Amino acid sequence: MPEERQWHLRYLRTLEANTLSQGEGVVVAVPDSGVNPHPDLSGSLVPGTDIIPGGSGNGMGDEDGHGTGMAGLIAAHAENASTGALGIAPRARILPIYSSPARRDGTSEALAKGIEYAVSRHAQVISISAAGAPDAHLQRAVKAAMQANVIVVAAAGNISRSPIVGYPASEPGVIAVGGIDRSGNHAAISVSGPEIDVVAPAVDIYSTGLNGGYRVGTGTSDATAIVAGAAALIRSKYPDLPAAEVAHRLTATAVDKGPPGRDDQYGYGVIDLVAALTADVPPLGFESTGVTAPASTAAAAPGTGGDNSTARGLATLGALLAAGGAYLVWRRRRRADDPPPRISR
Numbered sequence: 050m051p052e053e054r055q056w057h058l059r060y061l062r063t064l065e066a067n068t069l070s071q072g073e074g075v076v077v078a079v080p081d082s083g084v085n086p087h088p089d090l091s092g093s094l095v096p097g098t099d100i101i102p103g104g105s106g107n108g109m110g111d112e113d114g115h116g117t118g119m120a121g122l123i124a125a126h127a128e129n130a131s132t133g134a135l136g137i138a139p140r141a142r143i144l145p146i147y148s149s150p151a152r153r154d155g156t157s158e159a160l161a162k163g164i165e166y167a168v169s170r171h172a173q174v175i176s177i178s179a180a181g182a183p184d185a186h187l188q189r190a191v192k193a194a195m196q197a198n199v200i201v202v203a204a205a206g207n208i209s210r211s212p213i214v215g216y217p218a219s220e221p222g223v224i225a226v227g228g229i230d231r232s233g234n235h236a237a238i239s240v241s242g243p244e245i246d247v248v249a250p251a252v253d254i255y256s257t258g259l260n261g262g263y264r265v266g267t268g269t270s271d272a273t274a275i276v277a278g279a280a281a282l283i284r285s286k287y288p289d290l291p292a293a294e295v296a297h298r299l300t301a302t303a304v305d306k307g308p309p310g311r312d313d314q315y316g317y318g319v320i321d322l323v324a325a326l327t328a329d330v331p332p333l334g335f336e337s338t339g340v341t342a343p344a345s346t347a348a349a350a351p352g353t354g355g356d357n358s359t360a361r362g363l364a365t366l367g368a369l370l371a372a373g374g375a376y377l378v379w380r381r382r383r384r385a386d387d388p389p390p391r392i393s394r
Contacts, residue, residue, distance in 0.1 A: 051127045051135035056231055057250035057275060063137055066322035072138025072281040074288065077123050078172035079274075080163030081116030081179070083108050084145035087257045089125040089133050090117075097145035098166055100159045108145030113152055114259045116145065118266055119178050121257030122274035123281065134256050134263060137278025137322070138285070144172050149179065157181060161190040168197050173284050175199055176277030178270035180206035180215025180240075191217045200284065200292045202226060202277040204269040206240040214242040224280070224296050227316060228252065228272040233306070235314040239269050245316035246296070247303050249275040279320050286326055294332055302328045 052058045076095065083104055084094060097108025104110045111117045124141045127133030148163035149155030160179065164187075167175050175194060180203070183191075194201050203218040205227045218225035219242075228239035228251025235241070236251045249272040256271070258264035276299070283295045290298070302325045303318030311317050 051130070051133055054132070054255045055135060057254060058135060060231075060233070060250060061137075061275070061320065061322050063135070063322060066137075066282060066326055067139065069323070069326045070138070070282040070286040072124065072141030072278065072285045075138065075141045075174065075281040075285045076144050076170070076172045077138070077141050077174040077176055077277055077281050078144040078146060078163075078167030078170070079116055079120050079123070079176050079178075080146040080148040080160055080167065081119055082113035082149050082151055083111035083116050083147035084120040084143060085109070085111035085114075085117040085259055087117060087121065087125070088128040088261055089135075089257050090120060090143065091126075091128065093124045093126065093139075093141070094120075094143050094145060097147070097170075099147040100162045100166070101147060101150060101155075103150070104147040108147045110147065111151075111259065113149075114264050115178070115266075115270065116147075116149075117258060118256040118264045119176060119270060119274040120145065122254065122271060123176060123278040125257050132263070137275055138281035141278070141281040141285070144170055154181070155179060157184045157187040161187040164190040164194050164201075168194050168199055172199060174277050174280045175201050176274050177201065177203040177217060178273045180204050180210070180218060180269070183216040183220070187217065188220070191220050191223065195222045195292060198292045200224065200277075200280045200295050202273055202280055204273040205242065205245055207238050207268045207270075208240055209238065212240065214240055214244040219244045222293065222296075224276060224299065225316070226269055226273045226276045227314065228269045229306075229315075229319060233319065235307070236267075236269075236272075238267060239272070239314075241313045243313055245313060246300055247276060247316045247318065247320050248272065248306070248314075249279075249320050276320055279322055279325060282322060283325055297333050298325050298328070298330050301330045 125134040125136040126139040127135040146163040206215040228236035230252040251272040254271040300317040306315040
């Protein structure tokens, strides 16, 4: 089973979540090193584009493997039950965009054009496993995507590249993703900061690779693709939910880690796929309502099989509601200082 190789699937209870949604009808754009056709992505790719020269012409070429790995984490469907990779949203479609050259950092300009292309092709989610500095064009592209009701998910960045959250993760409204390790603790490679919204598995992540093979990656890139898959599940189950409400659903149902409440390492907590698809989450702006999740959800937080410590985020919400009229405010954050001037993966 894919769960044996992909520890994050078991930790996030992905197979249970897939009984509720598999991402049907959702297109996820992946501006990256391109996406190489792979058996586990057969039927999942729609023709994309090359923003920079030297690609296949439709985004379906990848000499690096990074983009192919991110696509697999989102939408792979494990053709081989013993060795294949399974994505979080195996029935979502991937729009591949070649915007970053192999083994080199991309540019803000290329990423901006990739985002604009994704919006023009009506992608519902854009997964950006890159972090760097904003320029005027990139900022306009990101803001335009959000104004077009597109969910933008972006990597906070890896500590080996920069100590602060990069752009576009630092843009208010973008879902900024940090990472955790196999134990559910803050991943050493993940940047921390006040912009972090949620975290997801980021260490030893098995996914699709070049030439029909597989790769194992570590970094907030992988965590970002996983969260993009989660957004696709929500958008598929709740197709009329605005992008901001999809993000709200992810943060409101996240399993709290670290100090109680939001913190700079974990944001609002570890994404909980099942809770995000089943919890009763009041819309943004309601200040006198609570968030409740079905009892089965509160009893089985990610990676625990129901242990009280990791379920405390949802348990706290339940207790507040029982106390009467509690409210949850999804606090958007301000952008950090400008990071280094390149877009890195």
